[in-house]
Amino acid sequence: MSDLQHFIDGFRTFQQQLYRDNERLAAKLAKGQSPKTLVIACSDSRVDPALLTGSSPGDIFTVRNVANLVPPYESDNAYHGVSAALEYAVCYLKVRDIIVLGHSGCGGISGLLSAADGEMVGEFVGRWVDIAAAARERALARVGSDDERELSCVCEQEAILTSLNNLRTFPWIKKRIVAGSLQLHGWYFEIETGQLLGYSAETESYEVLVEEYSS
Numbered sequence: 001m002s003d004l005q006h007f008i009d010g011f012r013t014f015q016q017q018l019y020r021d022n023e024r025l026a027a028k029l030a031k032g033q034s035p036k037t038l039v040i041a042c043s044d045s046r047v048d049p050a051l052l053t054g055s056s057p058g059d060i061f062t063v064r065n066v067a068n069l070v071p072p073y074e075s076d077n078a079y080h081g082v083s084a085a086l087e088y089a090v091c092y093l094k095v096r097d098i099i100v101l102g103h104s105g106c107g108g109i110s111g112l113l114s115a116a117d118g119e120m121v122g123e124f125v126g127r128w129v130d131i132a133a134a135a136r137e138r139a140l141a142r143v144g145s146d147d148e149r150e151l152s153c154v155c156e157q158e159a160i161l162t163s164l165n166n167l168r169t170f171p172w173i174k175k176r177i178v179a180g181s182l183q184l185h186g187w188y189f190e191i192e193t194g195q196l197l198g199y200s201a202e203t204e205s206y207e208v209l210v211e212e213y214s215s
């Protein structure tokens with residue numbers, strides 16, 4: 001059996017659930033989308049934001065890339081995939097919330113930390129994750145490099161804050177935040193425990209949104 005057969009069977013189940021069991025939603029989706037939330041997540045296969053949040057088609061507009069990073073606003077002729085998605089979500093769909101969703105054990109952040117030792121990962125990955133170089137420096141200053149796991153965790157969480165700061169450099173995002181029609185959120189999913197944390201600007205720390213899984 002082809003590796004892809006699993007996905008084709010999965011699609012058949014999805015098709016039945018949407019078109020047979022939820023005709024109203026299918027008809028609504030056929031007319032267009034109006035999600036109110038943008039999620040910026042990692043490409044990592046374990047952190048699909050729609051699966052994690054129990055979302056239905058049409059609920060969230062999603063950007064996924066290595067290490068869930070947002071580059072700063074740049075006005076030049078380069079191809080800006082993340083910025084284009086942000087523009088579409090904020091200026092056209094008029095989302096009300098943007099969630100930057102990070103996670104533990106992030107390979108992209110691991111690459112960012114390796115770069116501190118002069119090891120650039122790949123042709124594109126190292127350059128891309130360098131967006132969060134300041135997060136790496138903050139994490140190193142806070143916890144040092146002795147405990148690798150702690151350093152990764154702090155760096156992953158700091159990188160979310162870098163992305164939130166970079167979001168505020170986009171003039172149309174800043175304008176909507178000031179007007180009170182858009183809110184930014186930093187979430188961190190800890191894969192080992194099933195815990196979900198959210199950044200609190202008030203306490204300047206991550207707080208528990210959903211506690212660790214216990215049976």
Ligand SMILES: [Zn+2]
Binds near residue numbers: 044103105106107
């Ligand atoms: Zn990741």
